[in-house]
Amino acid sequence: MSGDSGSVALRAEGISKAWSTPVLDRVSLDLREGEVHVLMGSNGAGKSTLAAILGGLVPADAGRMTLGDLPYAPRSRAAAETAGVVMVLQEMNLFPGMSLAENLFLDRLPSRFGLVDRAALHRRAGVALERVGLGDLDPRIPLARLGVGHRQLVEIARALDRRCRVLILDEPTAALSARESDLLFDHVRRLVAEGVSVVYVTHRLDELPRIADRISVLRDGRFVAEHLGGAVPPEQLIEEMSGRSAPQGSAAASPPTGEVVLAVTGLERGARVRSVSLEIRSGEVVGLAGLVGAGRTELLRTIFGADPAVAGSVRVGDGRAGLSRSPRQAVAAGIGMLPEDRRHDGLLLGQPIRVNALLLPSQPPARRGWIDRAAEREAAEAIRTAMEVDCTSIEQPVGQLSGGNQQKVVLGRWLAAGCRVLLCDEPTRGVDAAAKGTIHRLLRAFVGRGGGVLLASGELAELRSLCDRVLVMAGGSIVAEFSRGWSDEEVTAAAFHQAGPTPARATSAVEAGGRP
């Protein structure tokens, strides 16, 4: 383990980056030689963006970097790799149908007379696999035969074979089992002993004591704290990651009084939805909080029937309890959904607002299958007016609208459909502040008329301002519930519940931050 004395392998100073909103604000980082430097932070803290900038995947807007003594400004991932900085991506960049050896050396296959030199390829692949403890695997087998954990190791082997000086791992254990994680930690330790410097992005507190030489905490794109060594009290880290915002809103939660509009019981789907039960009452907006991968999107999709459930039941109002086998059944029962990726899953980008706003089983208005065009225009104009969609006319293609106006079109569709329950997955992501306010107002108006909303968001401020209650998900289950007046610390602590060092400690963190 190196101390402050080690020389700096990679230095980043004053790095800023903004997409539509600022993501990183003048963040600096010193990565010393032969250390594992952990980047911690909750969703949206900017840790993955910083890693991507270091790895050459995206350029920084401002700031400068030096690698050793030389200026470092990679224009691409390949340029970063040439300089010796290799990033292993969360989404793996491999080809299941090709052999391990081909995956490892795809961009530099050894050749003789223009033909791939298979003997050399397999010999080198064997050496590369040996380095990550997969030496017993035959490099000729297709990658598809390996599990996700081993594939991650193959990706790491690919990185290591590039004589890297700096290795960047972005949440590498997200897909690994405990045993595979152990294996990975051993390899990372061995690499560090060989002099490689590692940037390790994670939000899992339990990994820190085992892997971290140094921890940098980011929050809302800013550098918050640095710790030497991995033995930092989890309570302190949670506090740093979530900030100390005082509870807002009325402390006395108004008890839900309306009748139940959505009752979910024992819903199961694989590892991401584990026996989830919840109730939403008329007049309520219920928030879903949780870390990336906690299962929020999967829960909404399973309730909606977009992914089939294995067990459990869903009931809308006084309707029959059962499982939606398709969105068609869910919509017929009175559920609507604003999908996370509205461009891919919600809209026909080339089609006009008129078509998109009326994309429903019962629409457009028709007589015996023939569209009533006057009534259609009228209905589309009504949605446009009610949703305050900013456009030239209802004939404008939705692909030309801003994110906020696109979302208003999808929302207007469901409100016009007369559904009782709306499932919203990150409804204001990529939406400007004005449209965000409008969408929030429209959702409140919807529940005011007797509807119920279940809303997943990674943004605690949104959950705070909009929701009557917040359910926290971790590892596919609902682990906590808060009424109005919760603090960021409480919710963050609960979200880390499963990822935290031990359940007992996470609980104590909740209590420590648990001001009413």
Added chain:
Amino acid sequence: MNRTRLGGWGVLVLVWLGLVALFGMLADHFLSATTLTTVASRLPALSVVAAGMTLVIIGGGIDLSVGSVMALSGAVLGVAIVQWGWPLAAAIPVAILTGALAGLGTGLVTVGLGIPSFLVTLGSLEICRGLTYAVCDSRTLFIGAAIRPLAQPMPILGIPPTVPVALAVVVAAQAILSRTVFGRHLVAIGANEPAVRLAGIDTATPRVAVFALSGALAGLAAVFASARLGSADPNAGAGLELAAIAAVVIGGTSLSGGSGSVVGSLLGVLVIATLEAGLAQLGASEPLKRIVTGGAIIAAVAADALRRRWEGERG
């Protein structure tokens, strides 16, 4: 009806008039009743098949089996008239029904098993051709006078009755596409199927139905083709799917689905038929005809791609 679509049709009409004018200058007898009859005889079968193909492609699929389905329907038509002695009025619905059933099977397999329609129809292309040989014992069935009048030029107009029937089919298919809920959902499915499914809309029924419709129109084309030849040929319709796809693409329909028009495809058929008739009158050899037709397809698609890019740049 939006302006861009009318603009697209306008360009095609201009191209077609340009071809007529060109061949009119180059060939002495191009502007004559004979040419009209030649073009008109080619038109009906191809345009109704292209109409069905347009709907399939707009819905995000493709139907390679239309040529074989047409041959199968023709064989059933021939057997019904020649061997069973059925009247024409009874045999025609059976031929259309045969095509519809073949298309229905294709649609059910495609949607039910979730296999790309390109592959399913590649298979049904072979199956239907095989069934055709089985039905008519691999021989051309001579139908003769029973069906000929359908293809004879009508007095005064100079075109056979099959032409107005085909035009009516094209108009009806265009109306279904742009004025019905089925057509609306078909376009939506072709544009973004997951989004349509997540809107709670039944996507399976329109996707199956459009193949049945395409099959039925191939059956109708079999009636037109048999009328023109006075017989049912088991080898009929070979390569018809490619001619139909070419017409659809020239007509401005996107091969990736989600946009296009049936009227455009009819104009595409007109352009192809005129090109072929004109080249024939100029005495062009068969190889040259094929080269020029192929070049025309590429030119049409390239022009369309350039236009889209240009419009995209303007915003």
